[in-house]
Amino acid sequence: MSNEDITLTAGNAEVRVSPGNGGRLSGLKVDSLELLRQGPRFGCFPMVPWCGRIRDGRFLDGGTVRQMPLNSPPHAIHGTARDGAWRIARVSADEAVITCELTDPWPHPARVTQVVSLAEDALTLTMSVETYDDSFPAQLGWHPWFNRTLDGVDARLDFEPAWQEERGDDHLPTGNRTDRKPGPWDDCFGMPGGVDVTLTWPDRLELKVTSREEWVVVYDEQTEAVCVEPQTGPPNGLNTLPRLVTPLDPLEATTTWTWRRL
Template identity: 80%
Template sequence: MSNEEITLTAGDAEVTVQPGNGGRIGGLRVGGTELLRQGERFGCFPMVPWCGRIRDGRFLDGGTVHQMPLNSPPHAIHGTVRDGAWRTARRTADETVITYDLVEPWPFPGRVTQAVALTGDSLTLTMAIEAYGDSFPAQIGWHPWFNRNLGGEDVLVDFSPAWQEERGDDHLPTGNRVDVKPGPWDDCFGMPDGVDVTLTWPGQLALKVTSPEQWVVVYDEQEAAVCVEPQTGPPNGLNTLPRLVTPIEPLEATTTWTWTRF
């Protein structure tokens, strides 16, 4: 099937999926109000096969050093799949499944599958990475850009992480866990009981981002948008906390956004 844009609907919710633009969610409208920042780089893109930055773009697999392109010098950032065209495997009115085969510069063959399921009050995103040959380290995450303002007051971000990853001058976690500091943030937080972050646009809408995963990056240094990024490990995690994808055991992750209108 093609990689043309897909629109899913349920109740008064509508989501746009863009297989041809990195498998990203191009928009999420609730009662006609767009919640995601618009533009070809925004919406919500998948971070695969790594999340955030890799130090100097290098990661170890056993004794082999692999070099990724430095798309955020001096580091490599946010994986490779957001740069490619995905294919549509199936779709209904409120659900679609899209796939992407890993290619260079990623050195290992494999497939990424993303399922997008919409209801009248929630959106669930599920991703899996399969290995076709050798096992390899990987991460899964999502990078949504939520509009800071929906026409009223700015959004409020509420969450209670167990710790904050100390951030070095190179924007990467140092390995130290510290008490949560006040924002603005471009920081990774640990939530051992699962990611649970509530975004509230006063008088309009509350949206809860949840995931069984235990890591979330919150990025709110930009004027237009706030990012809440559930992921399977911290930035530079291919080196510090790799999750192994094997031919018999894929890596899987999911996140659900649930909203309530006031």
């Protein structure tokens, strides 16, 4: 199947999936409101096989130190899967399944599968990393760029994390945890009961981002967008909180975005 854009519809909702541009969602419309920032680098892209920054692009893989390309010097950021084309595995009116193979520079062959399921009032994204033979540490997550302004109204952000990861001058968690500090943020937060963040554009739309995962990065330093990024571990987590993917135990996570018009 080709990797042309896929448009899914359910009721008044429409999502555009772009397998050829890193497997990202390139649009999400509710009625006539476009919720995602437009442009080839934006939308909502998958972060896999790691999320956020790896310190100096290096992580310990068993007894081997691996070096990833420094695409955000001095660090490596947001994985490799957003850089290439994904394949279309299956499409229906309201669901798409796309896959990509993890290859060089990632040292372990593996397959990533992303399922995009649209309902009239919700979008569910599920991603998995499966290995064929060897085991390795990995992370996955999503990086949506939600438009800060909808129909002339700015978003309000509401969430109650259990803690904020203290951020060092190198933008990486120091290992200390604090209470939530005032924004703007480019920070990781812990939500042990599951990610639960609400974006409200008053008198326009409410959007809830939820996940069973307990880590979320909030990035709202840009005027155009607000990013709410559920992920399976903190930044630099391949080093500090490795989650092993094995042939018997793939890594899988889900996030759901639920909306209602106000």
